[in-house]
Amino acid sequence: MRDAARKRTVLFVGLIVVVVLAGAGFWFHWGWQGPLPSAVPAFDGDSHLLKATDVFATLDTPIRAGKNAVWCASFLSAWKTLETDLAKGPISLQGSPQLAASLNAATDPRAQIPPESLYVAAGWNQKGIIAQISDDLKRRFPAKARPTFPGIRPDSFVAYAYLEVSLKFSIPYFQNRKPMVFSDSGGKKTELTSFGVGEEDAYAYFKLRGQPKVLFKTADKLNISRAAECVLDLDCNSQPNQIVLALTEPRASLAATLAAVEEQVASAKPVADSGNLGPNDVLLVPDIVWRISHRFDELEGREFTNTALKGQRMDVAQQDIQFCLNRGGAELKSEAKTFFRPIPTYYVFDRPFLLYMKKRGSAQPYFVMWVDNVELFGKWPT
Secondary structure, X not given: OOOHHHHOOXXXXXXXXXXXXXXEEEEOOXXXXXXXXXXXXXXXXXXXXXXXXXXXXXXXXXXXXXXXXXXXXXXXXXXXXXHHHHHOOOOOEOOOOHHHHHHHHOOOOHHHOOHHHEXXXXXXXXXXXXXXXXXXXXXXXXXXOOOOOOOOOOOXXXXXXXXXEEOOOOOOOEEOOOOEXXXXXXXXXXXXXXXXXXXXXXXXXXXXXXXXXXXXXXXXXXOOOEEEEEEEEOXXXXXXXXXXXXXXXXXXXXXXHHHHHHHHHHHOOOXXXXXXXOOOOEEEEEOEEEEEEEEXXXXXXXXXXXXXXXXXXXXXXXXXXXXXXXXXXXXXOOOOOOOOOOOOOEEEOOOOEEEEXXXXXXXXXXXXXXXXXXOOEOEOOO
């Protein structure tokens, strides 16, 4: 097991140090109402402490049964910046690790991310890259703590990426006052905190009901009021970013699962009322708050074989990700009720699902998470 100090501090060793660091933060602003779930992350630490969650560098990595899977474009963005700015071509490492080949083959995500959300840089320490990164981040992301590189030598270089997205729902959802019972892929049930539009909110809040958009759905054959599969845009008016949730079966990889969901959306028949929630439909989504620091060990300690990087070594390949998803804002005011009673549809994300974020209209997301279990979820207080 790695030394516990690695959770907080990156140690640089050797005569020549190469660092590929990436960070990401995704925030959905909120204001709690009713019984409050904890705002403390369900997990905050080094990924080696996780038992049921994997962090991927590329979308084509196979999903393991019973595991959550997390991918963020920040590390790939740092890798591609290293390719273009310093290596002047695909990265080549001693021993030809498969992960390096997968990163080289992956589509460059940088053009698919809103430019105001992404910062990337690569350069030599002796030419002032660390001061440049610090100054640039201070200007563009004033609240972001400056990255530190303790012990780094002058004859080293850094590739760095920082991705920050803060999406505030146009109208905040309600905090669910009852526990959501989530069933993971193994059938284990856990009570979670959640948000959305509940049964008690029927025939009201029509502006809120017009916020999410149903992009695809199929009914459960045993319970026609429950969506067997569905794809929802949680705020169809959000710009420039979009967050999508999909109740679906996992495929071999995040890329394959994402492609299947996008195909469902593309082939879906138009939904009544422009895909908005009906007057007594129910939408419930688990609260998600976590922070993960992950090291791609299979890349570390290897020498570069690129001509432009000869004599250098990949010492640290690290990605830190923070993610928060909850109800999304201030208190919501009531609207008038009506009194017709269609059969409701329940869009309840109480079993494994896919979550992804992308620039609206973009073909490629910058964050994807397959949710299999509750390791990263807020539990209902007991």
